[in-house]
Amino acid sequence: MLAHEFMRNAYLAGTFVALACGLAGYFVVLRGQVFAGDALGHVAFTGALAAAAAGVDVRLGLFVATVAVAAGMGALGDRARPDDVVIGSVFAWVLGLGALFLAIFVSGASGSDGTAAVRVLFGSILGLSAADARLAALIAIFAAILVLAIARPLLFSSLDPEVARGLGLPVRALGLGFFLILALVAAEATQAVGALLLLGLLAAPAGAARLLSDSPWRGLALAAALAVGSMWAGLALSYSVPALPAGTAVIGVASAVFALATIRAWARERARPAPWRSLGSEGR
Amino acid sequence: MATELAALSWNLVGDFEQLTAYPFMVQALEAGAIVAAMAGAIGWFMVLRRQVFAGHTLSVIAFPGAAGATLAGLPIALGYFGACGLGALALSLVSRAGEGQLSSESAAIGTVQAFGLGLGFLFVSLYGGQLSGLQSLLFGTFLGITAGQVQTLLWIAVAALAILIVLGRPLLFASVDGAVARAAGVPTRWLALAFLLLLGMAVAATAEITGALLVFALLVTPAATAQRLTARPGRGLALSVLIALAVTWLGLAIAYFSPYPVGFWVTSLSFGLYVAVRALAGGGGKA
Numbered sequence: 001m002l003a004h005e006f007m008r009n010a011y012l013a014g015t016f017v018a019l020a021c022g023l024a025g026y027f028v029v030l031r032g033q034v035f036a037g038d039a040l041g042h043v044a045f046t047g048a049l050a051a052a053a054a055g056v057d058v059r060l061g062l063f064v065a066t067v068a069v070a071a072g073m074g075a076l077g078d079r080a081r082p083d084d085v086v087i088g089s090v091f092a093w094v095l096g097l098g099a100l101f102l103a104i105f106v107s108g109a110s111g112s113d114g115t116a117a118v119r120v121l122f123g124s125i126l127g128l129s130a131a132d133a134r135l136a137a138l139i140a141i142f143a144a145i146l147v148l149a150i151a152r153p154l155l156f157s158s159l160d161p162e163v164a165r166g167l168g169l170p171v172r173a174l175g176l177g178f179f180l181i182l183a184l185v186a187a188e189a190t191q192a193v194g195a196l197l198l199l200g201l202l203a204a205p206a207g208a209a210r211l212l213s214d215s216p217w218r219g220l221a222l223a224a225a226l227a228v229g230s231m232w233a234g235l236a237l238s239y240s241v242p243a244l245p246a247g248t249a250v251i252g253v254a255s256a257v258f259a260l261a262t263i264r265a266w267a268r269e270r271a272r273p274a275p276w277r278s279l280g281s282e283g284r
Numbered sequence: 285m286a287t288e289l290a291a292l293s294w295n296l297v298g299d300f301e302q303l304t305a306y307p308f309m310v311q312a313l314e315a316g317a318i319v320a321a322m323a324g325a326i327g328w329f330m331v332l333r334r335q336v337f338a339g340h341t342l343s344v345i346a347f348p349g350a351a352g353a354t355l356a357g358l359p360i361a362l363g364y365f366g367a368c369g370l371g372a373l374a375l376s377l378v379s380r381a382g383e384g385q386l387s388s389e390s391a392a393i394g395t396v397q398a399f400g401l402g403l404g405f406l407f408v409s410l411y412g413g414q415l416s417g418l419q420s421l422l423f424g425t426f427l428g429i430t431a432g433q434v435q436t437l438l439w440i441a442v443a444a445l446a447i448l449i450v451l452g453r454p455l456l457f458a459s460v461d462g463a464v465a466r467a468a469g470v471p472t473r474w475l476a477l478a479f480l481l482l483l484g485m486a487v488a489a490t491a492e493i494t495g496a497l498l499v500f501a502l503l504v505t506p507a508a509t510a511q512r513l514t515a516r517p518g519r520g521l522a523l524s525v526l527i528a529l530a531v532t533w534l535g536l537a538i539a540y541f542s543p544y545p546v547g548f549w550v551t552s553l554s555f556g557l558y559v560a561v562r563a564l565a566g567g568g569g570k571a
Contacts, residue, residue: 042497085331085511088504092554096548099497100547103543103548203390206391245405245409247405248402255399
């Protein structure tokens with residue numbers, strides 16, 4: 001399988017993108033910002049289409065749009081943890097803009113049939129060139145390092161914002177900073193798995209890790225490991241079953257992992273006396 | 285509502301006659317009105333219950349349903365309703381599993397959504413990549429509505445609104461204060477399931493016309509604007525429906541005279557109104 005260059009490229013980019021998604025996703029889930037991550041994925045789609053419609057490099061549109069919208073949502077919401085209704089309203093408009101750019105792009109002089117739109121929506125990890133893959137891996141490593149660099153204070157301020165603020169941690173700035181890193185990850189992952197499937201890599205491994213481990217650091221490592229594992233297994237699966245698109249395979253594996261973790265958590269909850277369980281889960 | 289009046293005054297009588305000269309446009313306006321009434325009312329409850337993410341997930345799940353139905357050669361409407369019904373059941377299952385754990389609930393919703401989209405992509409690629417079809421599944425075919433579809437839509441909307449009227453009072457109670465409602469003997473769990481199914485139904489009916497991605501615009505933005513303006517349920521519901529109706533009709537009218545898609549105008553009008561209301565009403569509102 002690895003004899004093919006496109007598979008080597010896919011594995012190179014996929015591994016690090018999944019790593020960044022797993023790490024960032026853990027905080028996304030911990031902070032209850034899955035919807036914001038979802039919104040950023042769609043913003044990435046609109047940004048890429050806007051760039052395509054304007055004839056600029058798609059990557060530029062991706063990064064500019066996600067970072068700008070992340071900053072805007074952070075500013076609109078309270079305490080840099082924007083409200084779902086605010087996100088939803090911004091989000092709906094961004095989707096409308098996406099429809100506009102798609103219409104301009106498809107009817108534009110570029111004579112394209114919308115393949116680019118599909119690539120943006122669902123990714124094209126098997127179509128990356130060696131240079132693209134290296135660049136994707138580098139940016140993903142950079143994002144992962146950023147997440148790890150602020151991991152300790154961010155963890156503290158996510159779990160107990162009041163105490164963290166009392167101890168002098170810049171809770172608001174940390175939240176906004178994390179949001180910007182998330183935007184970077186979203187823009188990056190869009191190229192690998194597509195704007196619509198990004199959410200799966202953010203939410204499923206991290207959600208499973210939260211269910212499997214109560215310890216934050218072990219959970220963080222587990223989220224990253226599960227994301228990378230899902231990527232590897234998904235790529236291998238889509239290689240052996242040609243009809244299965246890579247994005248679907250990766251998300252399928254990640255969803256299966258999440259489903260198994262949920263079933264395990266259920267079974268444990270049954271075995272444990274109920275009051276203790278509810279006390280334990282109110283911890284945040 | 286200043287936007288509505290200002291925009292209407294641009295439309296001369298001649299423009300209006302031109303607008304309604306073609307049956308497809310009349311049908312689009314009729315369908316838009318029905319969809320707006322349904323989405324405005326159900327969206328108001330969705331925003332009140334803070335189930336925006338669930339609403340978006342349901343609307344996105346409509347896409348694999350439609351793609352799957354196309355692949356299997358079934359009527360697309362069946363795909364929309366089947367997928368949204370299944371999605372509502374799945375969401376109520378995962379939210380029950382993660383009870384008390386907000387963060388893992390949203391992770392579960394996200395996973396359901398991503399999995400649905402992955403399936404949709406699989407169906408589209410198995411079908412042979414009908415790209416224009418994909419675009420209309422995601423962004424809608426507002427102007428291609430038949431008279432038969434309008435009729436069906438009307439019955440669905442009447443049924444959905446009738447259910448909403450029956451459920452309205454206990455649902456409002458359960459949404460505003462779940463714990464007290466449960467103590468008073470209101471079956472909050474069943475209400476939550478019923479509401480998700482209702483939301484799924486509204487989404488499926490709307491998605492057929494606006495596409496999977498734009499349903500959301502009609503569900504969330506008018507309702508959020510209305511809740512900024514008034515906290516009273518009756519007035520808020522009426523206002524939400526009114527705003528949804530105004531932006532849909534205006535969006536259709538502007539799109540008719542411009543080269544850009546309806547979805548863009550509808551979302552831009554409703555978002556503009558939301559921002560204006562937020563700016564004018566200040567931070568005192570609810571949503």
